[in-house]
Amino acid sequence: MALKVNVGEKIKKYIIVIVLFALVAFFSILTPSFLTVDNLLTIARQVSMTGIAAVGMMFVLLIGGIDLSIGSQVAFVNILCAFLIINAGVPVVPAILICLAVSTATGLLMGTMVAVIRIPAFIATLSFMNILKGAALSISSGLPIYGFPEGFNMVGQGYIGIVPIPVIIMVVVFIAGAFILNKSYLGRYFYAVGGNEEAARLSGINVRMVIQLVFSLSAFFAAVSGLVTLSRLNSGSPQTGDGFEFDVITAVVLGGVSISGGSGTMLGTVVGVLIMGVLSNGLIMLNTSEYMQLIIKGIVLALAVGIDCVQRNRVKVKPSAKEAE
Template sequence: MKFVAGLKKYGIFAVLLLLIIIFSVASKAFLVPSNLFNVARQISMLGIAAVGMAFVLLLGGIDLSIGSVITLVNIVAAWLMVKANVDPVLAALIALAMSASIGFINGWIIANIKMPPLIVTLCAMTILEGVAYIICGGLPIFGFPKAFTVLGQGYIGLIPIPVIIMIVIFVIGSFILNKTFFGRYFYAVGSNEEAANLSGINVKRVKYLVYTLSGLFAGIAGIVLLSRTNSGQALAGKGFEFDVLTAVVLGGVSVNGGSGKISNVVAGVLIIGVLSNGLVLLNVSQYVQMVTKGLVLLLAVGFDCIQKYQKSNA
């Protein structure tokens, strides 16, 4: 029993360590400091958006619009800076306000119209992707002030700025879940929405907050990505929601809601980053990578469902 409990608690970190060992042996380029920094920089956007997705899953919901929010933020912020000559800071703030508003709208529809989160965010994903294409005409937008690139390409000491932003977001996410009553509400609503409502928790407001935060964190990821690539792309966030969902579920956040923690999400994000980077170094084709990530998500969700079944029959 102790072994099983330990496996559930530390298994995700054991998997991460195993992957590092395997890729270190398979490729001499993996443990090179420059590559490790590259992995950290690559996962920063994933980690930022993963915190918002973790909150949503804790409620028993899902947010498939994350990738499209990142794309739209990319295009809108780029358009404001290049076409409308808006100051980069103001352009970023406008784009973030927009992303948070999109999240709030998703939450409002889910809470008040009772539409399934899967359908609401799937529709939002399609709509936002279309809006992004309309704004840019499918063409990249570039020509930003050089100072803007510091956010995605700069360093503080030896640490890339995107990694610092990701760490700050992880700390904020952990603080919300562990040190605030909002965090307790997230777990309560995800465990039993009806019981949470009867206990006096305003379930609708909790959903507003969670989806707004998901939109905001996706927006921050979009701004960091725009700064890093120095170009607003119509496909910037295409498929991004799948990697985020995989990382969060792999990190032990239950798709059924009510359980999970940020520390394990960090491990899930690292696993996706290490796996992607290692497969690229080994010259594994993109299609095999897609199959691998799909299997990882399937196994993670399957393990979560088995745990839930065992608890319900205990």
């Protein structure tokens, strides 16, 4: 019996990895060109922006919050950076630093609304989703901005060897996220606040500071993703980032991060991002319509959240050893 329990726990722990390999095998059978080096690198490049933002979203979900503004953060950073470089004549590096600072500041403001004023994260980030989108449309008058200096697209379109630069940036962000979660006291604070906010406060953790930091990090990583996207497209558009928050949240939840907070791993998030990339790429190669892709992704999110809720409910009703006796 003990052996069966251990096997069951291992299967549960690595179920998302099994799902990833199953999807790869499925699409490889249906489309022989799927499992090629070029296509796998294409998938990695396509998911790089989602992966970068997913690290910040994971932190937010770990503390029991949510950030609906990241798509608008991407659009706002796209337009602000493009405006500074093209219209205001600001050099590229200062423009990038200004965008990162402004985006991080908006994250801090959202975190303050949640931590100090006690506005629900859903409402605080929903309001900024509209504020940032409106700001992007106002700055650009609803039109794309282009005409960047030579070499600006190197970050988004360039390669080091055969590896796309966006993929390298994503890997660096993943490593930084893993370090924060597993090797720093901040990671322990994230899990503690998400597991039981009141208990974390009583144990001496500055809960307000943790919440403000997490939303600032989410906005910062969304800005990095937006800048990489801007370089890749070589054009700033207020429409960039539409629906982006859905893909990011789906990837993180699919990776096993609980929507209730307090549990999840960086490895799971990485695998969740890859699953979304494989699914999107495979559906495109099968000539699946965009509308059907939206339906499938919606089903995937519903299933991921449903599984998380079922597991949470089982933990709540599971009797203690003493009660079982």
